[in-house]
Amino acid sequence: MNNERILILIFSGFGAGIAIRSFVNIGLPVVLFILVLAVFSFVFWFVRKNIIFISFFIFLSALSIGILRYQFKDMQNISSELKPYADSEVVVRGIVVDEPDERQNSTKLLLKAEEVFNWSEKKWISVPGDLILVNAPRYPEYKYGDKLKIEGRLKEPEAFPSTNPGQEGRVFDYPAYLAKDGIFLEIFYPDLEKEGEGGSSVKRSLFYLKNKYLESVSGVLPEPHASFLSGLTLGAKRSMPAELLDDFRKVGVIHIVVLSGYNVTIIAKAVASVFRSFLPWGASIFLGMSGIIAFAIIAGASATVVRASIMALLIYFAQATGQIYRVSIALFTAGFFMLLHNPKLLRFDASFQLSFVATLGLIYLAPKLEGLLNFIPVKFKNVREVLLATLSAQIAVTPIILHSMGTFSLSALPVNALILITVPFAMLFGFLSGVLGLVSQIMAFPFAWLAYVILSYDLKVVEVFSNLPFSELNISYFPFIAVVVVYAFLGWFVFFKQKNKWPGGN
Known part of the structure; x- marks a missing residue:
């Protein structure tokens, strides 16, 4: 058995243990029973040398460890002093x-x-x-x-x-x-x-720089443009009107103004596409990865920021090397250590769920769906790449969104296509205006004006589509079993469906 297969068994068993324990309160006797089965599997493997038995041993051992890790986390409560x-x-x-x-x-x-x-x-x-x-x-x-x-x-x-x-x-x-x-x-x-x-003096300094930048943005742009730009660049939604946030949710672009891996991976993909239009391929990848690291530092390097940035970096590595299998192992390794640190992320943290699943969608679904968009001319390659990234990530996260939020945006694809193509320029001009505004608002004005025009266009697109009838579909009940069935179908589509089924692509 190779190392990759062992890792897959460990990760899947550990994750399954956490998932089962998050829904069912499993007692210690059940865990001991699982461990006994694992021991018997090891004994049978030692006697028979059959790979199935050692696979059961690894999986069941990881399963019990996942259950115990969640159990230990669940024991935390209010201290006796308080x-x-x-x-x-x-x-x-x-x-x-x-x-x-x-x-x-x-x-x-x-x-x-x-x-x-x-x-x-x-x-x-x-x-x-x-x-x-x-x-x-x-x-x-x-x-x-x-x-x-x-x-x-x-x-x-x-x-x-x-x-x-x-x-x-x-x-x-x-x-x-x-x-x-x-x-x-x-x-x-x-x-x-x-x-x-x-x-921490380091965190104080990072947050100070971030707040000064946000104040500078507010000084060179009016509302809601300033709040929109703050969300785009750092995931900060300061004073963004609740009605506008609802419109963003309704048309399926809330991910561009909230801090999650969904945000970072989609926007990073759009930024890379724009870079590649006037820079060498290697330089665009390097600048994209450097931008993600800079984003993590400026945003304060919180747990959510670090998780989102790791997911985005893995996507970039996959695109740079084409080694999807190795990147997948790296992704699951990162997810394993995140859950080892905090097992409750798996069920109760939507940011982790969306980050992880959107990243899987961009790695596995995007190549499968590429042929669907070959009708778009080559000269609109950037638009095609943005649409492909949006479509693959949107399909990947839809079951989670339906289960947790009960909403499905019917206008998400066209709105993302219209907006994401402008996001890199809005981020670039907006970031420059915010940085230069720290020195002089006069120096920042040309870039602020360009950012204002682009942001006004984006906000107008959101306004128009959010006012359309049936722009959003509300589903009162989408059971967890339906989520499992949908992801099982997507797994079959990615790993077992015949290649070259779609005309012009894999």
Whole structure:
């Protein structure tokens, strides 16, 4: 048995164990039974030397490890020091450990608790770093590393009805969604007092540069163009109107203004296509990969950014070398270590799901669908490549979107084709205007004007298509078993369907 097959068995078994445990509460006796089967498989292999038995041994061992890893993660909960204060008024000291999530009228802060005030003993008690989600007013502004004292009502998160159109009867498991990141407590609009600063100096510097750039963009472009550009370049949707975000979702281009691998892989593909129109092939690939790394650094190198950037880099490597099989092993290796670090990503993190599946779509589906677009003339090669990337990624992620959100955009393909071809230029001119605006708004004006024209065109396309009847299809119920069936069919289409079925392509 070669090394690649062993890795595939390990990754598939580990992932299956996590997936099963995320839906079914499996006890230790079942895990022990699986391990016993694994031992028997090993014994039979030792006696018979049959590859089937050693395959079962590897798969079942990885399956049990995946179940145990999820079980260990699921044991995390509120610390014993803070548990007595849940659902009561508290005074807590802590530090903001992530970039604030700024919304139109509010801000979400992730606070790592350090001390809680004990009212009966009249003293501060140390706590082991519980994470608290603080829902605060939009102003005054706080930033990463701020040491805060907060006073308000501490409570455990609660599930709430879904607000997605057509899914009014479904309940969103908000506690499980937060628990994947180790958050088990939240507090709404407390009294806040800044007491100092701390945290990593490197992350503070990165976030400072990012915020200065976003302020510069806001200074050279009006709204909603500034927010749109912030979303394009760094995945930041500062003050972007909720109605506009809904329009982006409706026409299937929300991925260009949110931070996920779906965002990075689609846009990176579009950028590479434009680079190749006036640069040598190798130079376009190098610049594209360098741009992804620069994006990860400027965006703050958070876990979500790093995951998205890894997926995008793997796509570039696949295109540069043509070694799809080896890139697939690298992709599954990256996914394995991400799940080893946090197994709850598999079920409760849409960003991870979309990143991983969209990357698979671009690696495997794109070559299979290429022949469908041969009717587009060669002189419109960039348009064809953008359409191919959009189509393959859209097909790959649609089952997840239908299951989790219940929406399907009927206008996604034409809107992506009309917008993504302009995205590299909007990003280029917008980025230059933001950087030059740090020095002088006069220097930034020519590039800001070009960015404004392109962004206005993109926003107009979204407006026109979002107002069309039947631009979005709402599906009230798309069961998980349907997701499994669709992906089984896609797997058959990619790996078992006869080649050259489509005219003019594989």
